Amino acid sequence: xxxxxxxxxxxxxxxxxxxxxxxxxxxxxxxxxxxxxxxxxxxxxxxxxxxxxxxxxxxxxxxxxxxxxxxxxxxxxxxxxxxxxxxxxxxxxxxxxxxxxxxxxxxxxxxxxxxxxxxxxxxxxxxxxxxxxxxxxxxxxxxxxxxxxxxxxxxxxxxxxxxxxxxxxxxxxxxxxxxxxxxxxx
Amino acid sequence: xxxxxxxxxxxxxxxxxxxxxxxxxxxxxxxxxxxxxxxxxxxxxxxxxxxxxxxxxxxxxxxxxxxxxxxxxxxxxxxxxxxxxxxxxxxxxxxxxxxxxxxxxxxxxxxxxxxxxxxxxxxxxxxxxxxxxxxxxxxxxxxxxxxxxxxxxxxxxxxxxxxxxxxxxxxxxxxxxxxxxxxxxx
DNA sequence: AGTTACATGTAACTAGTTACATGATTTC
DNA sequence: GAAATCATGTAACTAGTTACATGTAACT
Numbered sequence: 032x033x034x035x036x037x038x039x040x041x042x043x044x045x046x047x048x049x050x051x052x053x054x055x056x057x058x059x060x061x062x063x064x065x066x067x068x069x070x071x072x073x074x075x076x077x078x079x080x081x082x083x084x085x086x087x088x089x090x091x092x093x094x095x096x097x098x099x100x101x102x103x104x105x106x107x108x109x110x111x112x113x114x115x116x117x118x119x120x121x122x123x124x125x126x127x128x129x130x131x132x133x134x135x136x137x138x139x140x141x142x143x144x145x146x147x148x149x150x151x152x153x154x155x156x157x158x159x160x161x162x163x164x165x166x167x168x169x170x171x172x173x174x175x176x177x178x179x180x181x182x183x184x185x186x187x188x189x190x191x192x193x194x195x196x197x198x199x200x201x202x203x204x205x206x207x208x209x210x211x212x213x214x215x216x217x
Numbered sequence: 218x219x220x221x222x223x224x225x226x227x228x229x230x231x232x233x234x235x236x237x238x239x240x241x242x243x244x245x246x247x248x249x250x251x252x253x254x255x256x257x258x259x260x261x262x263x264x265x266x267x268x269x270x271x272x273x274x275x276x277x278x279x280x281x282x283x284x285x286x287x288x289x290x291x292x293x294x295x296x297x298x299x300x301x302x303x304x305x306x307x308x309x310x311x312x313x314x315x316x317x318x319x320x321x322x323x324x325x326x327x328x329x330x331x332x333x334x335x336x337x338x339x340x341x342x343x344x345x346x347x348x349x350x351x352x353x354x355x356x357x358x359x360x361x362x363x364x365x366x367x368x369x370x371x372x373x374x375x376x377x378x379x380x381x382x383x384x385x386x387x388x389x390x391x392x393x394x395x396x397x398x399x400x401x402x403x
Numbered sequence: 404a405g406t407t408a409c410a411t412g413t414a415a416c417t418a419g420t421t422a423c424a425t426g427a428t429t430t431c
Numbered sequence: 432g433a434a435a436t437c438a439t440g441t442a443a444c445t446a447g448t449t450a451c452a453t454g455t456a457a458c459t
Contacts, residue, residue, distance in 0.1 A: 036445085036446085038445085038446065038447090040446085040447085055409095055410070055411090056410075056411070056412095057409070057410050057411075060410095067317075067356050067357050067360045068317070068357070068376075068379055069317050072447080072448075074447090074448070074449075074450095075410090075411070075412070075413095076412090076413085076414095076447075076448065076449070076450085077446085077447060077448075079411065079412060079413090080412090080413090080446080080447090081446085081447095083412095084445095084446090099409085099410090099455095100455075100456065101408085101409050101410065101454085101455050101456060102409070102410045102411070102453085102454050102455050102456090103410080103411085103454090103455095104409090104410065104411085105410090105411075131253075131254070131255050132255075134382075138375040138378060138379065139375075141371050141372075141374070141375045142368075142369075142371055142372035142375035142376070143371075143372075144371045145369040145370050145371035145372070146369045146371070146372070150370075153370075153371050170253055171253050171254070174253045182328075183328075183331040183332045184331055184336075184339075184396075185327050185328055185329075185330045185331035185332070185339050186327075186328035186329075186331070186332070188327070188389075188393045188396075189324040189325075189327045189328035190254075190328070191389075192324060192386065192389045192393075193254055193324065195385060195389055196320075196382060196385060196386065199381060199382060199385040200378065200382065203374075203377075203378045203381055207374045207378075210370075210374075222417085222418085224417085224418070224419090226418085226419085241437095241438075241439090242438075242439070242440095243437065243438050243439075246438095258419080258420075260419090260420070260421075260422095261438090261439070261440070261441095262419075262420060262421070262422085262440090262441080262442095263418085263419060263420075265439065265440060265441090266418080266419090266440090266441090267418085267419095269440095270417095270418090285427095285428095285437085285438090286427075286428065286429095287426090287427050287428060287429095287436085287437050287438065288425090288426050288427050288428090288437070288438045288439070289426095289427095289438080289439085290437090290438065290439085291438090291439075
């Protein structure tokens with residue numbers, strides 16, 4: 032068997048199929064097209080091949096919908112294996128390197144999380160994210176101290192903006208964590 | 218001629234070669250490896266092929282350095298065409314869709330900007346960025362108003378974090394713009 | 404008859420990843 | 432002589448992009 036598909040797009044599709052199933056590639060494209068954060072292209076050339084890969088890996092199954100009078104629709108559903116794969120992705124502990132690789136993937140995970148796995152899982156996620164952000168901030172500030180003097184003003188400001196962005200996200204994570212802690216205690 | 222290489226990596230290399238020239242692929246790898254923001258992999262499999270592409274497009278030229286006793290080094294320099302291509306990338310006006318595609322590329326551009334094109338260019342850049350961020354924020358807030366009620370708490374919080382991140386970056390842009398305006402007036 | 408909306412798919416190309424291969428010199 | 436450091440390169444694979452091709456039905 033080929034190496035499993037671990038791209039963000041695949042997990043985004045898995046999470047979305049979970050919410051919309053049974054749904055077609057066209058439905059999924061439409062959903063992506065309506066997103067202002069546009070993490071993914073809504074082009075057919077990315078989504079249909081990705082769905083084929085998911086089906087080859089048995090994470091989804093498709094059936095042909097004949098009820099429509101238009102061109103046949105292929106309707107996708109998660110398999111148990113697909114649900115498990117989604118759950119594993121959603122509950123992965125967050126390391127500093129994940130923060131580095133990209134916050135958008137983490138926010139995507141979080142936005143699926145409560146509906147898929149409940150408020151406790153959100154609390155765990157946010158605690159892990161908060162720690163990872165703090166760790167990343169520490170090393171970024173260290174780096175900043177070391178090289179700041181060598182940088183041009185614009186490079187210094189750009190780095191400063193990176194620090195400020197992580198700080199903002201760390202503050203958000205703590206606020207959100209607080210909200211879940213209160214809710215989960217109650 | 219093949220389609221020109223417009224990847225962020227290529228422009229990152231162009232900008233870095235400008236600063237370090239003459240420099241080798243190994244120097245560039247070392248630079249990337251030392252960056253805590255890690256926009257790029259420091260693997261040889263990405264950098265050396267990218268340098269070959271840049272040389273095929275005549276944006277850089279390489280010479281063999283024989284002074285070393287180690288394995289031969291290939292030293293890169295920008296060509297006039299390469300300088301122009303870098304300048305075009307640096308001065309591109311910023312649209313909302315660029316903000317959407319990714320802030321990291323924009324911060325990379327900005328960090329090269331003052332050294333390459335001066336403080337006036339930074340002012341122009343920040344004004345354009347600020348407008349693009351405001352535009353993006355408007356449409357994101359519109360979207361938020363429309364769909365907020367339909368979202369789970371975690372999805373709502375994730376969206377809120379996206380808005381807050383853009384707000385933070387917009388505030389940073391205005392602060393930095395102010396700094397340049399003062400400096401450029403003086 | 405032409406456009407729009409629904410709906411799926413492929414081909415050609417580009418570029419990135421990991422892993423591997425190579426080669427020279429210095430240091431332990 | 433083994434390992435670390437300097438230094439470049441390629442092969443196999445994965446996945447994304449754009450552009451194109453196809454098909455059905457409703458509306459104008």
